Amino acid sequence: MADLPKDLAANPTLSRWIRVHADGMIDVSVGKVELGQGIVTALAQIAADELGVELATIRMIPAGTDGPDEGFTAGSMSIMDSGSALRMAAASVRARFTAAAGNPIFSYADLAGSVDLDVPAEPDAPLRSQDTAVGNAVGNAVGSDVQRLDLPDKVFGRPRYIHDLRLPGQLFGRVIRPPSRGARLIAVEGLPGSDGITVVRDGSFLGVVGADEATAVRAADDVRKAARWAEHDSLPDEGELDKFLRAGPHETIELADDGTDPPDDRPLRATYSRPFIAHASMAPSCGTAVWTGPGRVDVWSHSQGVHPLGRAIAAALGLDPAGVRVQHVEGAGCYGHNAADDAAFDAVLLARAVPGRPVQVLWSRQDELAWAPFGSAMTADVAATLSPEGKLSSWRYDVYSQGHTARPGYAGVPGLLAATFVENPAAYPAAVDPSAASGYGSTRNALPGYDLPRRRVTGHRLLASPIRSSAMRALGAYLNVFAIESFMDEAALVAGRDPLEFRLAHLSDPRGRRVLTAAARAAGWGRPVPEGVGLGLGYARYKGRGAYCAVVAEVETEADIRVRALTIAVDVGQVVNPDGVRNQIEGGAVQSASWTLTERVRFNRRHVTSDTWETYPILTFSQVPSVAVTIVDSGAEKSVGAGEAAQGPTAGAIGNAVAAAVGVRVRDLPLTTEAVVAAIERGG
Amino acid sequence: MVSIVVNGAPRAIDADPDTPLLYVLRNDLGLMGARFGCGLGLCGACFVQVDGVPVPSCDTPVWSLEGKSVVTIEGLTPHPVQQAFLDEQAAQCGYCVTGIIMSAAALLDRDPRPTAPTVARALDKHLCRCGAQQRMIRAVVKAGERMTAAPETGVAAGGEFDG
Numbered sequence: 001m002a003d004l005p006k007d008l009a010a011n012p013t014l015s016r017w018i019r020v021h022a023d024g025m026i027d028v029s030v031g032k033v034e035l036g037q038g039i040v041t042a043l044a045q046i047a048a049d050e051l052g053v054e055l056a057t058i059r060m061i062p063a064g065t066d067g068p069d070e071g072f073t074a075g076s077m078s079i080m081d082s083g084s085a086l087r088m089a090a091a092s093v094r095a096r097f098t099a100a101a102g103n104p105i106f107s108y109a110d111l112a113g114s115v116d117l118d119v120p121a122e123p124d125a126p127l128r129s130q131d132t133a134v135g136n137a138v139g140n141a142v143g144s145d146v147q148r149l150d151l152p153d154k155v156f157g158r159p160r161y162i163h164d165l166r167l168p169g170q171l172f173g174r175v176i177r178p179p180s181r182g183a184r185l186i187a188v189e190g191l192p193g194s195d196g197i198t199v200v201r202d203g204s205f206l207g208v209v210g211a212d213e214a215t216a217v218r219a220a221d222d223v224r225k226a227a228r229w230a231e232h233d234s235l236p237d238e239g240e241l242d243k244f245l246r247a248g249p250h251e252t253i254e255l256a257d258d259g260t261d262p263p264d265d266r267p268l269r270a271t272y273s274r275p276f277i278a279h280a281s282m283a284p285s286c287g288t289a290v291w292t293g294p295g296r297v298d299v300w301s302h303s304q305g306v307h308p309l310g311r312a313i314a315a316a317l318g319l320d321p322a323g324v325r326v327q328h329v330e331g332a333g334c335y336g337h338n339a340a341d342d343a344a345f346d347a348v349l350l351a352r353a354v355p356g357r358p359v360q361v362l363w364s365r366q367d368e369l370a371w372a373p374f375g376s377a378m379t380a381d382v383a384a385t386l387s388p389e390g391k392l393s394s395w396r397y398d399v400y401s402q403g404h405t406a407r408p409g410y411a412g413v414p415g416l417l418a419a420t421f422v423e424n425p426a427a428y429p430a431a432v433d434p435s436a437a438s439g440y441g442s443t444r445n446a447l448p449g450y451d452l453p454r455r456r457v458t459g460h461r462l463l464a465s466p467i468r469s470s471a472m473r474a475l476g477a478y479l480n481v482f483a484i485e486s487f488m489d490e491a492a493l494v495a496g497r498d499p500l501e502f503r504l505a506h507l508s509d510p511r512g513r514r515v516l517t518a519a520a521r522a523a524g525w526g527r528p529v530p531e532g533v534g535l536g537l538g539y540a541r542y543k544g545r546g547a548y549c550a551v552v553a554e555v556e557t558e559a560d561i562r563v564r565a566l567t568i569a570v571d572v573g574q575v576v577n578p579d580g581v582r583n584q585i586e587g588g589a590v591q592s593a594s595w596t597l598t599e600r601v602r603f604n605r606r607h608v609t610s611d612t613w614e615t616y617p618i619l620t621f622s623q624v625p626s627v628a629v630t631i632v633d634s635g636a637e638k639s640v641g642a643g644e645a646a647q648g649p650t651a652g653a654i655g656n657a658v659a660a661a662v663g664v665r666v667r668d669l670p671l672t673t674e675a676v677v678a679a680i681e682r683g684g
Numbered sequence: 685m686v687s688i689v690v691n692g693a694p695r696a697i698d699a700d701p702d703t704p705l706l707y708v709l710r711n712d713l714g715l716m717g718a719r720f721g722c723g724l725g726l727c728g729a730c731f732v733q734v735d736g737v738p739v740p741s742c743d744t745p746v747w748s749l750e751g752k753s754v755v756t757i758e759g760l761t762p763h764p765v766q767q768a769f770l771d772e773q774a775a776q777c778g779y780c781v782t783g784i785i786m787s788a789a790a791l792l793d794r795d796p797r798p799t800a801p802t803v804a805r806a807l808d809k810h811l812c813r814c815g816a817q818q819r820m821i822r823a824v825v826k827a828g829e830r831m832t833a834a835p836e837t838g839v840a841a842g843g844e845f846d847g
Binding site: 035036037038147148150151152154155156157158159161163164212213214215280281282283284330331332333334335362364365579583584586587588589590591594612613614618619620621622624626627 | 699700703704707710711715716717718719720721722723724726727729756757758761762766769770773775776777778779780781782785801803804805807808810811812813814815816817818819820821
C-alpha cells in the first residue's frame, strides 16, 4: 500500500478537502493561501484534472482553521506538498464516485447526495493524471496558461482584500509603537479626550479603537504625542554589520567537510555581504478580530499559516486553541514572514477591550517598514584554490547570519510582536533556521551545485540580536548564491577562462547545464557589447533540490547602474501553469534586482530610520529591466516551486555584469551607483 | 459639508474637512477600489482622477475637492486597459493595480498611442513590489493600440466587459 502524501496523511478525511454539491459545483479547501503568487489557481487546475471536471466547476474555499492544516505557505513547497495531497484526495473522491456509479463516466451532481466523503483518503486510488483511461474525459487544465481566478476582482477594484473587510458593527484600531527598539512605556499624560475613542494599554502595548477610521488615526497621533517612554541605545552600528555578525555567539552548522587540506595551488579569497532587507509589501499589514465570548476569539488574517497563527495566539493569551478560529483573507503580496501575524494579534488585543465588536487594525507604512521582521544581513567568506589547469581544487565557505525564521510558534514562543510589549511579555529569542529537511536558512544554497573537491562549508548563526529577522524570499540563498556566483566569475577571471565555460567545466548535472546554456544562448552570450555595458551570469538550483535557474544580466553604467535586461532559463519539473511560472520568475527576478541595486534597511542605535518609500526606495517603473523567461522542458520530473528560484541567480548575474562593465568588483550589496563609483575610485 | 461629484453623481460629504478623500471613498461611500498603501502619496495605490488628473486620494483632504469631479476605479470600469491587464495577466498580488489603471487611463486620454518608455514614465509615481511592471507596461501599450484601431478590426472601447 502506497503512502499518502504528507499533508493528506495529516488531514486524511476527504470532506476536509473536497465537497460535492447537487448543483455540480465542487468546493475545494486547501491549507495553502493565496499570497499573490497564483497558487490557488494552480491548485484548482490540479483538482479539476484529477476529478475529471471543467475548471469552472471548482470553487476554491479560502483557508481557515476549519480546513486542512498544511502549516505555512512558504519555501516554494505548495505545488509539491499541497498539489500532491490534493491530487490524491481528488483521486480518492473520484474513485468513490466511480464505485457508486459503477462506471468511470458519471455525473458528480447526480451522485452528490449519495457518496459519503467523511472517510479517509485511499492511498491506492488510481491517479487520472497518470492514466486518463481511469476517469471522465474532461480535465486538461494542468500544463495550460489558465488565467488567475482572483485577478478580475483585483483589476476591477471589487472588495477582495482583508483591508476591504467590513463586518457588522466593526470598529477601527490603530497601534502606537514605541519610538525605539526596547523602549518601555512610562505614562500617557494629558491625553485629550476624544469622542468615541477607546485607549487600550497593556504594559508597553498601546492602541486606540474608534468607530471612524480617520478619527482613530488622529487619536493615535494624539496618544503618540502624549506617551512618555524610557529609551536606550540597543541596536548595533549600521556601519559595522560585518563585525556584528561575526562577533557571536553562534550556532555552527556544518554542511560539508571533506576533511582534506587544500592543495598547494593558487589561493583565492573574497568576502561578500548583504544588508537587512525589508518585505516592503504594497499594503501595510492588517488584521481583524472579534471576541465572541470568554476565551473565544475569531480572527481574520493574511497570515501564511492560519493554523500556526491560531495556536500562537492561544499560547500568548493562555487560551484553549479550540477557542481561536482564524480565517484567511487575501492581502497584498507576501514574500515571507511579514507583519501579517503581528497585525492579527494586535487586533485580538484591541478587540478584547470591546467584546462582541470586530476591530480591524491596519499598520502604518512607517511601522510596516520599521517593525515587520527583516531578511537578515549576512556576510560570507570564500577561500578556494585554483589548479594550474584552471580548475578549482578546494573550496572553503563560511557564512555569518542571523536566523531566518521567527514565525508564530518558533522556538516555543508565540513569535507575535505585541506579545513582547504586554504587561507579562513573552520572550523573543533570536530567529532560528529551518531544518535541513526544510532546506536550511542561513546555509540555504551555501553548498555550491558545482563539482568541487575538498569542500568545507560552514554556517555561523548568531544566537542573539536586537534586530528581528525572519523568513524572506529565498532566505540565505540570496546572499549565498550571490557570493558563490560572484566568486566563480572572479576565479574564472584569474584562470583566464570564460565565465560560462568555467561554470560548465565544474557542472556535471545535465539539468543545470541545460538551463545555463539555454539562458546564455537566449541572451547572446559572448556577443560584443559597447563600452560601459556588461553581461553577467548567475546560476543555482534552489535549495540544491528545487528549481534550476540561470540568469544573464545586461547592465549599463553610463550615468547610473542600470539593469537593462534579464534573460532567464528555468527548469521547475512538470509545469502546472506555464504563464504562472513565468510570472513568478519575472517577479522574483525584478524584486531581486531591486534588492541588489537599491535596498538597505537603515537604522541608528535606537530605531529604524528607513520607514518611508523615500528612505527605503525600491525600483520604479522606469528602472525595471525587461525580463525574458525560457521554461526548459524536463519531461516528467516532479513539480517544484518557482517563487524563490530567481532571487540568488539574479543577484549573481547583476554583480557579474557590473564587474564586466566597469572592470571593478563590488562585493557588498546593494550595488548602488555610489558603491560602484567608490570601488572604481579605490581602484577595485 | 463638501459637495463633490463622485463617478458622475453629486455627493454631499459630511466629514471633517481635513479627512483624506481615501477614507471617505472606502468607508462612507463604500468604494473599496482605491487602496491604502502609504498615506503620504508616495506609492500610488490610492490614485483616483480629480477632473481627469490622477492624484493620490490618501493625502487629498476633502475640503480641497469642493465642486470637483472625482472618478474612482468603480467609475472607470469597464475600461479597455482593464481587459488588457487580464489578457497580459499583468499582476501578482494586484494591490497596486487599481491605482495604476487610473493613471494609465489618464495617460491614454492624452496620448492614445504611448510607447513603452512613455508608459513607464507615466507610471513612475506607482510602485509594484511583486515585479509585474513590464507586463503592465505591455498591457497599457496594447490597450492603446486596441482603442485606436479602426472599429471594424478593433474592439470598441468598453465593449466587451461585464464589469
